[in-house]
Each structure stands twice: as structure tokens, then as C-alpha cells.
Amino acid sequence: MADLKLIKRGAEAELYRGEWLGFDAIFKRRVRKAYRNADLDRLIRSTRTSLEAKLLSGAKRIGVPTPVIYSVDLHKTEIVMSYIDGTTLKKLLPDMGDAEINVIFSVVGDCVAKLHRGGIVHGDLTTSNILVINGKIFFIDFGLGEYTESLEARGVDIHLMRRALESSHYQSSRLAYQSFAEAYSKTLGDGAEEVLRRVGEIRRRGRYVDGGRCMVD
Numbered sequence: 001m002a003d004l005k006l007i008k009r010g011a012e013a014e015l016y017r018g019e020w021l022g023f024d025a026i027f028k029r030r031v032r033k034a035y036r037n038a039d040l041d042r043l044i045r046s047t048r049t050s051l052e053a054k055l056l057s058g059a060k061r062i063g064v065p066t067p068v069i070y071s072v073d074l075h076k077t078e079i080v081m082s083y084i085d086g087t088t089l090k091k092l093l094p095d096m097g098d099a100e101i102n103v104i105f106s107v108v109g110d111c112v113a114k115l116h117r118g119g120i121v122h123g124d125l126t127t128s129n130i131l132v133i134n135g136k137i138f139f140i141d142f143g144l145g146e147y148t149e150s151l152e153a154r155g156v157d158i159h160l161m162r163r164a165l166e167s168s169h170y171q172s173s174r175l176a177y178q179s180f181a182e183a184y185s186k187t188l189g190d191g192a193e194e195v196l197r198r199v200g201e202i203r204r205r206g207r208y209v210d211g212g213r214c215m216v217d
Contacts, residue, residue, distance in 0.1 A: 012048075012143055020070050020080050028052075030077040045077040048143065053079050055120055055142040062118040064111045065138045084138050086131030093127060093169050093176070105176045107137055109183030112157065115139075116195070117188055121146055121153045126164035155198030158184070162199065 004016035004027055016027040030045040032038075053072045056079075060066045067081035089104070096104070108130060115122060122129070123144030131138045146153065161180065165173035185192040 017083060023070065024083040024085075025070060026067065026081050026083050028079045028081070042077070046074040049074055049077045049079060051147075052142050052145065055145045055147070056081065058118065058147075059115060059120055059139060059142070062114050062120075064114050065136065066142075067138065067140060084131050084133060084140065086133030086138060088128050089130040089132055089137070090127035090164075090168060092132055093172060096172070098172075098175060101172050101176050102179045104132070104137065105179035106183040108161075109180035109185075110187045111137070111139065112161075112180075113184045113187035113192070116154050116157070119147050119149050121148055121150075121157045123157070125157045125160045127161075127168065128164070151195060151198050152202075154195045155202050158195065158199045159202045162203070 004018035006014060007017050007026075008015040013028050013030045016029070018025060018027060020027075030049055032045070033041050036044070049072065053069055056066045057069055060068075067084055069079065069081050071080040072078075073080075089108075093101070112122070112125065120142075122139065122142060123146060124141060129139065129141045131140055158180075162173075162177050165176050169176065181196060185196065188195070
């Protein structure tokens with residue numbers, strides 16, 4: 001295995017780029033939390049690693065593009081997956097015209113509906129966690145995701161996307177969200193109206209708690 005290059009260090013994990021059996025790959029390793037009991041810490045990290053790998057594979061099976069999983073090592077709390085040589089939607093969006101925004105967010109809305117219909121919520125659904133390459137999108141970083149059919153969890157998923165659009169892409173946020181919501185409703189079908197209504201409730205509530213984090217609108 002070739003040397004690994006650190007490309008991102010986050011609160012929960014470190015991302016390295018390297019080679020895996022001849023493939024360009026990303027190595028995602030969950031980092032130890034010194035303030036936690038060592039045994040509990042390993043259990044949490046291995047459980048989250050296993051779940052994230054299942055979510056990535058599960059999403060791909062239902063037609064949502066994600067990186068290919070090459071290896072899962074629960075001892076190292078590491079996932080090895082294909083490297084997607086794309087650009088985040090966050091970086092691309094400011095230079096997009098209305099027609100392109102409509103197309104790309106219709107695809108995003110369709111994919112999120114497929115996730116929700118398949119019992120998956122992403123958990124950190126923002127334009128930073130969607131990569132675009134040659135017009136095709138890939139969803140990445142399911143580290144906060146879960147298997148659930150909870151109306152609240154689905155609403156929070158979409159609320160996160162809407163907040164990301166309004167905070168980082170205000171000029172195009174209305175069109176982007178409208179395109180997203182229309183495609184989401186069309187693909188999800190029954191229940192979509194209830195989910196989007198819950199998004200509005202969460203928005204009016206002004207705050208939500210997710211995994212111990214409180215975010216104020």
C-alpha cells in the first residue's frame with residue numbers, strides 16, 4: 001500500500017488519499033476521543049464505521065450515487081472507498097445559471113427522496129457533501145446518517161439543505177430549494193407533503209437538536 005496523504009482533518013474523522021490494490025482511494029479513519037472511556041470510545045467508533053459503510057452501500061443499491069466501498073476495518077475504525085475526483089456543489093453553485101441549478105437540484109431532490117424511501121437519512125445534507133463530476137452527482141459523508149423512517153429525521157435532513165442554501169448561496173437559494181422540493185415530492189410520492197410540512201415546522205421552531213448539537217436558526 002502506497003503512502004497516504006492527509007487531505008482533511010475533522011472533529012470525528014481524518015481523510016487520507018492513497019492507493020488501494022491499484023485504485024485511487026480515500027481512507028476515512030475515525031479518531032479517538034481522549035475524554036471518553038477507551039472501551040466505550042472504540043465501541044462508538046466501530047459502530048459508526050460499520051453503520052456508515054452500510055449506509056453508503058445501501059444508498060448505492062437504491063440508485064443514489066456514492067463512493068464504492070473497498071474495505072471496512074472495524075479494528076482501525078477505517079473505511080476505504082473510491083476517490084471521487086469531483087468538486088463540491090458548494091463551490092460550483094455560485095457560477096451556475098438558473099437552468100443548471102434547476103437540473104442539478106432536481107437530481108438532488110430525486111436522490112434524497114430515494115434515500116428517504118429506502119429508510120436512509122443522510123444526517124449532514126449540505127452542498128459540501130455532494131460532489132459533482134462531469135454533470136453527475138455523488139453523495140458523500142454519511143457519518144451522521146442512520147436507518148430510520150422518522151418524519152422528524154427526514155425533515156431535519158431537508159432543513160439542513162435549506163439552511164445551507166440560504167446561508168451560503170442566498171442569491172440562488174429560492175430556485176434551488178424549489179427545484180429540490182418539486183423533485184423530492186414527485187419521487188417520494190405519498191408522504192412528501194407531510195415531510196415538507198415538517199421542514200416548515202422545524203424552520204419555525206428555530207432550533208433543533210441532532211446528536212447533541214443545538215443549532216439556532
